[in-house]
Amino acid sequence: xxxxxxxxxxxxxxxxxxxxxxxxxxxxxxxxxxxxxxxxxxxxxxxxxxxxxxxxxxxxxxxxxxxxxxxxxxxxxxxxxxxxxxxxxxxxxxxxxxxxxxxxxxxxxxxxxxxxxxxxxxxxxxxxxxxxxxxxxxxxxxxxxxxxxxxxxxxxxxxxxxxxxxxxxxxxxxxxxxxxxxxxxxxxxxxxxxxxxxxxxxxxxxxxxxxxxxxxxxxxxxxxxxxxxxxxxxxxxxxxxxxxxxxxxxxxxxxxxxxxxxxxxxxxxxxxxxxxxxxxxxxxxxxxxxxxxxxxxxxxxxxxxxxxxxxxxxxxxxxxxxxxxxxxxxxxxxxxxxxxxxxxxxxxxxxxxxxxxxxxxxxxxxxxxxxxxxxxxxxxxxxxxxxxxxxxxxxxxxxxxxxxxxxxxxxxxxxxxxxxxxxxxxxxxxxxxxxxxxxxxxxxxxxxxxxxxxxxxxxxxxxxxxxxxxxxxxxxxxxx
Amino acid sequence: xxxxxxxxxxxxxxxxxxxxxxxxxxxxxxxxxxxxxxxxxxxxxxxxxxxxxxxxxxxxxxxxxxxxxxxxxxxxxxxxxxxxxxxxxxxxxxxxxxxxxxxxxxxxxxxxxxxxxxxxxxxxxxxxxxxxxxxxxxxxxxxxxxxxxxxxxxxxxxxxxxxxxxxxxxxxxxxxxxxxxxxxxxxxxxxxxxxxxxxxxxxxxxxxxxxxxxxxxxxxxxxxxxxxxxxxxxxxxxxxxxxxxxxxxxxxxxxxxxxxxxxxxxxxxxxxxxxxxxxxxxxxxxxxxxxxxxxxxxxxxxxxxxxxx
Numbered sequence: 001x002x003x004x005x006x007x008x009x010x011x012x013x014x015x016x017x018x019x020x021x022x023x024x025x026x027x028x029x030x031x032x033x034x035x036x037x038x039x040x041x042x043x044x045x046x047x048x049x050x051x052x053x054x055x056x057x058x059x060x061x062x063x064x065x066x067x068x069x070x071x072x073x074x075x076x077x078x079x080x081x082x083x084x085x086x087x088x089x090x091x092x093x094x095x096x097x098x099x100x101x102x103x104x105x106x107x108x109x110x111x112x113x114x115x116x117x118x119x120x121x122x123x124x125x126x127x128x129x130x131x132x133x134x135x136x137x138x139x140x141x142x143x144x145x146x147x148x149x150x151x152x153x154x155x156x157x158x159x160x161x162x163x164x165x166x167x168x169x170x171x172x173x174x175x176x177x178x179x180x181x182x183x184x185x186x187x188x189x190x191x192x193x194x195x196x197x198x199x200x201x202x203x204x205x206x207x208x209x210x211x212x213x214x215x216x217x218x219x220x221x222x223x224x225x226x227x228x229x230x231x232x233x234x235x236x237x238x239x240x241x242x243x244x245x246x247x248x249x250x251x252x253x254x255x256x257x258x259x260x261x262x263x264x265x266x267x268x269x270x271x272x273x274x275x276x277x278x279x280x281x282x283x284x285x286x287x288x289x290x291x292x293x294x295x296x297x298x299x300x301x302x303x304x305x306x307x308x309x310x311x312x313x314x315x316x317x318x319x320x321x322x323x324x325x326x327x328x329x330x331x332x333x334x335x336x337x338x339x340x341x342x343x344x345x346x347x348x349x350x351x352x353x354x355x356x357x358x359x360x361x362x363x364x365x366x367x368x369x370x371x372x373x374x375x376x377x378x379x380x381x382x383x384x385x386x387x388x389x390x391x392x393x394x395x396x397x398x399x400x401x402x403x404x405x406x407x408x409x410x411x412x413x414x415x416x417x418x419x420x421x422x423x424x425x426x427x428x429x430x431x432x433x434x435x436x437x438x439x440x441x442x443x444x445x446x447x448x449x450x451x452x453x454x455x456x457x458x459x460x461x462x463x464x465x466x467x468x469x470x471x472x473x474x475x476x477x478x479x480x
Numbered sequence: 481x482x483x484x485x486x487x488x489x490x491x492x493x494x495x496x497x498x499x500x501x502x503x504x505x506x507x508x509x510x511x512x513x514x515x516x517x518x519x520x521x522x523x524x525x526x527x528x529x530x531x532x533x534x535x536x537x538x539x540x541x542x543x544x545x546x547x548x549x550x551x552x553x554x555x556x557x558x559x560x561x562x563x564x565x566x567x568x569x570x571x572x573x574x575x576x577x578x579x580x581x582x583x584x585x586x587x588x589x590x591x592x593x594x595x596x597x598x599x600x601x602x603x604x605x606x607x608x609x610x611x612x613x614x615x616x617x618x619x620x621x622x623x624x625x626x627x628x629x630x631x632x633x634x635x636x637x638x639x640x641x642x643x644x645x646x647x648x649x650x651x652x653x654x655x656x657x658x659x660x661x662x663x664x665x666x667x668x669x670x671x672x673x674x675x676x677x678x679x680x681x682x683x684x685x686x687x688x689x690x691x692x693x694x695x696x697x698x699x700x701x702x703x704x705x706x707x708x709x710x711x712x713x714x715x716x717x718x719x720x721x722x723x724x725x726x727x728x729x730x731x732x733x734x735x736x737x738x739x740x741x742x743x744x745x746x747x748x749x750x751x752x753x754x755x756x757x758x759x760x761x762x763x764x765x766x767x768x769x770x771x772x773x774x775x776x777x778x779x780x781x782x783x784x785x786x787x788x789x
Contacts, residue, residue, distance in 0.1 A: 081587065085585070085586070085587055087587055087590050087591075089594075137770065137773075137774070144513075144517070144519050144590075145728060145773070147519055147590065148519070148721070148724055148725065148728060148769075149766075149769070149770070151721060152721065152725070152765075152766040152769070153766075155718075155721065155762060156762075156763055156766060159760070159762055159763065163759050163760075235585075236585075284598075284717070288594065288595075288598050291591060291594060292595075295591055299587070403606070403607045406603070406606065406607065407603075407607075410603070411572075414572070414576050418575075418576070443606060444606075447606060450602050450605050450606045451606075453598065453601075453602040453605075454599060454602045454603060454606065456595075456598060457595045457596070457597075457598035457599030457600075457601075457602060458595065458599055459595070460591055460592060460594055460595025460598070461576070461577050461592050461595040461596055461599065464577075464581060464584075464588045464589070464591050464592035464595070465576070465577065465580040465581060465592060466580075468581075468584060468585075468588050
């Protein structure tokens, strides 16, 4: 160690090398980091804006609009979770507050038809106010109480939306139908901008894209402002930040309110686009999806939140068709196996062993116990599905066996991922991958909606335990 | 007023039953939080799995054709099976989802916990479909069996729930206060690093805490199934939320506090449902939470923690 580095230990010395990007993904990301973010982001958004010119397909535009909407939501959540490090589980309720307040202010429900230039800012103020109201008491308490109070708030919001269709008011004879109960509020006025009523999907796509661009710019500046720096300090070490004289409570509250305002704004656009709001639009599944988006992209990263939204909106759409879903599944398993194996040819060897083992098993089984075998639960005539199904063998009660093997596969995968010994892992992964294919054909492909949710839950756990920094985040190094 | 007084004793009995179950769930939360400062969102889902294991055991030992074993043997077997499975599940969750994150930023294990909870719920949905299942309690304990306490009727099921919950709580208290493991748990809760330096195997203590807490949740699941006869894959979410609320109300990290909080939440919920309106049943726990926290920010029996640097 040279003299001028005296007092700095080796570990700290190597910090930069440790944080450097590695691997193929790392190299691409390192290249991207050198580009001017505003130019790059602007170019990407401009390219996205060309989409309605290229296609008039309603479905594609709807998905693209959804990507923008979810990106807005993920960015808002990113402010609370990523910048300030607060676990806000009531985020979806603020989205709901936004949606419902817009629906009440601009629909026949109460006979109010406020113009959009008045209604939308009002909604943002209402949502921010709700955030302030909830944040004030819970932020007085120790950190984790925020999570439970906000989760409770989310539940209460759905409960109220479901039950406030018969509100007794002392000055009204009839009970007031405020939220429409489970039937929601419909129709809701579309947004009109400068005299133009936004009705078509492409209108909303442009609106959402513009809002996204604006929000990205705002958040980028906010992140580099003293407030953004203070938030990061707060996230890294609240106690130290407080000792440095930062107004911790006010900063937390500010993050919370900014997040609520963004959610409320997104909610109003959502309500206008869907021309309706229902309590079921704001449930826990949405919350988990948003968290998965933020975590996938990298907590605290702006492009990360947008990328997370892109992946997690488009992927389920692709999984809708059974053929593409199958292709994605087998392709994903094969790619993951090869990419994670060290050295890479081990992965290829593993895949080959699985294929051979499957064929052998099939040969033996059809020769020895033909009476025990049945058809696949959902037979596929051609393509990859037919290939996979003719490679696997199916017992008579495939559903029950598939259920049991699902549990076995989950256990085996968990075990394999934590095994240190390469040979053992290889030996374990051969049957595991075979069984995974079996479980896919018998259970997972049969119930795509549940599979999607299982996948979301697994993403959260796996990313947190293996790559907590997500795709775009940098690994955080804690110096003790 | 007269109607209120007539109903009150019965509502108290009902509230006590519900409170005993919340207390059992709250114990698991409070133990894990006391040791790891981790909000284990998956705890409610462990409780749900416990209810299903109890249901499966009952259906296996008491098919439509009649009981394979006497009722007094089936009940403990249901509890035992649920506690074993849930204890193992708790250990697996700790090992896979939380242990790698022991020194990560605080938010990482919380998000991981959220993922575990969601995964367990949907795994159950995949395995058992979304329908409600009925626990046939009446084949074990006839509905009319029970006794009267003054004007209130204590059915056998409710008596069983309260008795088992009490038994488990006393056992837990003895374990924590009187055994080596209990002492190690308390030591880890106070200061993990210092305990490790004194020779306590911290990892083992944490696993033991998860196993015990999850086993209690499993027992709570079976008891709820017996008392309210309905079991479904989403039952853990609300119950977990209320269990945690109970733990916070009692003072998180305090075992008597969890019991007190559970009883308080259970009683206020039942009374509010009985005398005000069942519509806002799920709101009550939070009203109680906010009221208690406004008066005593550390919970009823909690001590205000000084941040350590």
